[in-house]
Every structure is written in structure tokens, then in C-alpha cells.
């Protein structure tokens with residue numbers, strides 16, 4: 001879908017040492033930027049620099065750390081389209097997508113069809129709580145390995161501080177790991193309960209893409225990019241390759257405008 005807007009948007013994403021970005025939250029926004037055909041330029045910000053860069057650009061924090069300090073995260077966008085001196089500055093993936101949808105709507109395609117708000121919110125909570133709760137147990141080592149050497153040191157120190165144990169001891173092994181995977185598979189298998197109208201269709205809610213699809217595809221791209229030979233193989237083998245086909249349906253919206261500089 002190509003848009004009539006000539007936008008000037010800076011999109012802040014996190015570089016990795018694998019061939020693609022890996023953050024599910026930044027993918028969610030990048031997919032929407034591409035889907036809407038908006039012009040943007042990626043600014044690559046190593047995760048160790050997120051706080052300092054966000055502060056310097058007046059990007060608001062998205063939460064509060066357990067210490068009470070503000071928590072800065074990516075994605076964020078700075079939209080200079082309407083004003084180069086007073087741009088719109090937005091953080092947090094869902095508010096960013098709501099802003100993009102409101103500011104650059106398509107007359108023929110609503111990402112948030114009316115009346116679906118409660119389902120969408122419940123779905124986001126489900127994705128974060130029922131699936132991403134397993135990230136430390138199943139995917140932290142792959143996440144660490146995908147980061148640049150400097151970000152690896154930063155991530156390791158933060159995670160070990162938060163969990164109070166060595167990084168390598170956080171992931172589950174053996175039967176416990178298998179049980180966690182089974183729970184992820186169960187959760188993925190139950191997705192159609194949220195959107196019964198999408199059963200057997202191309203996207204979650206039916207034949208056209210809508211907001212929850214970008215969130216789900218962001219998660220699937222996270223796994224596909226951090227663990228192409230293990231985690232992704234496992235997900236891709238479910239339900240006769242359903243998730244592989246699902247991600248393929250986003251192929252046109254996965255472009256990365258320019259790669260990160262040498263890490």
C-alpha cells in the first residue's frame with residue numbers, strides 16, 4: 001500500500017549482530033511504517049545507549065524501573081513532517097501505532113476497526129503475559145548472542161542484577177524447558193480463541209491485516225531472527241507450517257531502510 005504522504009520520520013531501533021533487527025516491539029512499528037508506505041530513516045541506537053539518547057532527544061520514558069527511575073525503551077519515533085522545529089516525539093509501540101494510524105489513516109483500511117478495542121487490549125496482555133513470560137526461560141541466551149559485544153555486556157549485567165543469578169543459570173533445561181515450550185505452543189494454538197472470525201483466514205482477524213497481527217508478527221520475527229535453527233524451527237513446525245506461512249504474508253513490509261553501521 002503506498003501512501004500519499006511525504007513523511008520525515010526518524011525511527012529508533014536497536015542494532016544487532018545478526019542480519020536483522022530482533023526486538024519484537026520495534027518490529028511491530030517497523031512493519032506498520034512499511035505497511036503504510038511511510039518514508040522514514042532508522043537511527044540505530046545500541047541498547048546500552050537507549051537512556052542517554054532518549055533523554056537527549058526528549059523522548060519520554062515508557063515506564064518506571066523498580067528503583068523508581070524512569071525506564072526508557074525503544075521503539076520511538078520523531079515525526080518532523082508537520083514541523084521540523086517542533087516534531088511529534090512518541091515512545092511505546094502501541095501509542096506509536098495509534099499515532100501513525102490517526103495521523104496517516106488509510107480511507108480503505110483501518111488498523112483498529114471500531115468495537116475491537118477490548119479484544120486488542122486483551123490480546124496484547126496475553127502476548128506479553130502468556131508468551132513473553134517464557135522469554136527468560138527459553139530465549140535469553142539467544143537474545144544475548146544476537147546483541148553487539150558492547151550490548152552483550154550491558155544486557156548481561158542488567159539481567160544478572162535483576163535475577164540475582166548468572167545469566168547461564170536463568171534459562172531452563174531438560175524437562176522444565178520442554179514444559180515451557182509446550183506452554184508456548186499451547187498459547188500459540190489458542191490464539192484463534194481471541195478472534196474467532198479469523199479461523200482459517202490469512203490474518204488473525206480475517207483476510208485483512210490489523211493491529212494485533214503486527215504485534216504477533218513482531219514476536220515471531222523476534223524468535224525467527226534470534227534462533228533461526230532452533231526456536232524458529234520448533235514454531236515453524238506447528239500446525240503444518242501455519243506460522244511460517246503467516247510470517248511470509250508480511251514479507252512486503254519487512255524491509256529495513258538501511259543496515260546498522262559496523263558494530
Ligand SMILES: N[C@@H](CCC(=O)N[C@@H](CS)C(=O)NCC(=O)O)C(=O)O
Pocket residue numbers: 023024025026047050062072073074075091092093094
Ligand atoms: N512498552 C514498550 C516496551 C519496549 C521495550 O521493552 N523495548 C525494549 C527492546 S524490545 C527496550 O528498549 N529495552 C531497553 C531496556 O529495557 O533498557 C513498547 O511496547 O514499546
